[in-house]
Amino acid sequence: MKHLFLSFFILTILCTMAAHAQTPSTWRVGFGIDAGVSTSDAFKYALGADIRVQKDFTQHLSGTFTTGFSHFFEKDHFANYTQYGSPYNVIPVKLGVKYFVANNLYLGGEAGAGFAFEQWGTSFLWSPSVGLAFKNGIDLSLKYEDYTKDKATKNIALRLAYGFGARRLASHKTAGNGSKDLELGISINPGVNIESADNHILGGDVTLYKPLSDNVKFTVSAGYTHMFKSYYYSYGLTDAAGNNYINNNSTVKNVIPVKVGLRLYLADTFYLGGEAGVGFATKRNTSFVYTPSLGFQLKNGIDVGVKYDNYSSRLIQDALSVKLGYHFKLNK
Structure with missing residues (x-):
C-alpha cells in the first residue's frame, strides 16, 4: 500500500x-x-x-x-x-x-x-x-x-x-490569470479509518499556497485530526540481544500533521496533489506521513476533494477523508 x-x-x-x-x-x-x-x-x-x-x-x-x-x-x-x-x-x-x-x-x-x-x-x-x-x-x-x-x-x-x-x-485560470498571490486555505476533513469504516475521523487544516506557475502551487500545511476510536494493537519485536517479545499498545486518537507538497492543476479547477511531512501524535508518537489527493478548486474559492493520509507508525490510523475548504487571497 x-x-x-x-x-x-x-x-x-x-x-x-x-x-x-x-x-x-x-x-x-x-x-x-x-x-x-x-x-x-x-x-x-x-x-x-x-x-x-x-x-x-x-x-x-x-x-x-x-x-x-x-x-x-x-x-x-x-x-x-x-x-x-x-x-x-x-x-x-x-x-x-x-x-x-x-x-x-x-x-x-x-x-x-x-x-x-x-x-x-x-x-x-x-x-x-x-x-x-x-x-x-x-x-x-x-x-x-x-x-x-x-x-x-x-x-x-x-x-x-x-x-x-x-x-x-471551468472558464478561468486557477492561478488567477498569471497571479502570484499567496492564498490561505482553511478546511474541515471528515473521513473514516481505511481499515474499519465504522471508525469515524474528523480533522481540519490550514494551508498556505504559493503559485509557482499557472498550473502548479507549492503548499505548506498544518492541522489536527481526531480518531473517535482507538484499537488495541499487538506486534512482535526483537531486541538487540535477539530476544523476541510481544509489544501491546493502543492506537492514538489525536494527531497534528505538518506537511509540504505540490498541487498540479490539470484543468482550470481539477487538481492532483501530493504532500509529505511529519505527524505529531499523543503519547509522544511521531510518524512520517504522506497524502495524495484530488479535487476541484472553484473560482469563488471553494475547494472540494478527497485525500488519503498514510502514517508509517503502526499506532496512527490511516484515514480516507473528504476535504471541504475555502481559499482566501492574501496579497490584494
Missing part, C-alpha cells in the same frame, strides 16, 4: 516537471458507473462508481489514473462461506493504459491496489478491458477486475462513463 501511494506522489512530481510541455486539451476527466456479476458463489453482483483522469500521449495511446468505490453484494448471507462475515466494500486505485486499435475501439489494462474495509484488508488489483470511446464523450467498456487477495473478489462488469476535455471544467 505504501509503495503504491509513494509511486503516486512521485508521479505527481513528474507531471509537474512536464506540465509546460503538455497540451492541455490532451487531458480528459471521466465519471463512470459499472455493474457486473461476481465470478464466485460467495457474491452475486458488484456495483461501483469511479472518476478517471486520462492523458493522451499519442493518437492511439493514453494513460489513465482511476479511483472510486465498489460494493460486492453477498449471496444468501454467505451461506457456505461463513469465513467472510461482511460484504466486500473496496476503494480501487489504479494506473493504466488505453490502446486504440481503431477510431473508437480500444484495449485497456490497469493495475493497482484495492483498499477494502473491515477484515478484507488491502489487495493487489489488475483489470483488463475492451471498450468503445465516442467523440461525444460516451465511453462503454467491458472489464474483468481481479482483487487477488481472495479468490471470491473477482467480477466481470459493464462500465458506462462520460468524459470531457479537462479545460471544459
Whole structure:
C-alpha cells in the first residue's frame, strides 16, 4: 500500500516537471458507473462508481489514473462461506493504459491496489478491458477486475462513463490569470479509518499556497485530526540481544500533521496533489506521513476533494477523508 501511494506522489512530481510541455486539451476527466456479476458463489453482483483522469500521449495511446468505490453484494448471507462475515466494500486505485486499435475501439489494462474495509484488508488489483470511446464523450467498456487477495473478489462488469476535455471544467485560470498571490486555505476533513469504516475521523487544516506557475502551487500545511476510536494493537519485536517479545499498545486518537507538497492543476479547477511531512501524535508518537489527493478548486474559492493520509507508525490510523475548504487571497 505504501509503495503504491509513494509511486503516486512521485508521479505527481513528474507531471509537474512536464506540465509546460503538455497540451492541455490532451487531458480528459471521466465519471463512470459499472455493474457486473461476481465470478464466485460467495457474491452475486458488484456495483461501483469511479472518476478517471486520462492523458493522451499519442493518437492511439493514453494513460489513465482511476479511483472510486465498489460494493460486492453477498449471496444468501454467505451461506457456505461463513469465513467472510461482511460484504466486500473496496476503494480501487489504479494506473493504466488505453490502446486504440481503431477510431473508437480500444484495449485497456490497469493495475493497482484495492483498499477494502473491515477484515478484507488491502489487495493487489489488475483489470483488463475492451471498450468503445465516442467523440461525444460516451465511453462503454467491458472489464474483468481481479482483487487477488481472495479468490471470491473477482467480477466481470459493464462500465458506462462520460468524459470531457479537462479545460471544459471551468472558464478561468486557477492561478488567477498569471497571479502570484499567496492564498490561505482553511478546511474541515471528515473521513473514516481505511481499515474499519465504522471508525469515524474528523480533522481540519490550514494551508498556505504559493503559485509557482499557472498550473502548479507549492503548499505548506498544518492541522489536527481526531480518531473517535482507538484499537488495541499487538506486534512482535526483537531486541538487540535477539530476544523476541510481544509489544501491546493502543492506537492514538489525536494527531497534528505538518506537511509540504505540490498541487498540479490539470484543468482550470481539477487538481492532483501530493504532500509529505511529519505527524505529531499523543503519547509522544511521531510518524512520517504522506497524502495524495484530488479535487476541484472553484473560482469563488471553494475547494472540494478527497485525500488519503498514510502514517508509517503502526499506532496512527490511516484515514480516507473528504476535504471541504475555502481559499482566501492574501496579497490584494
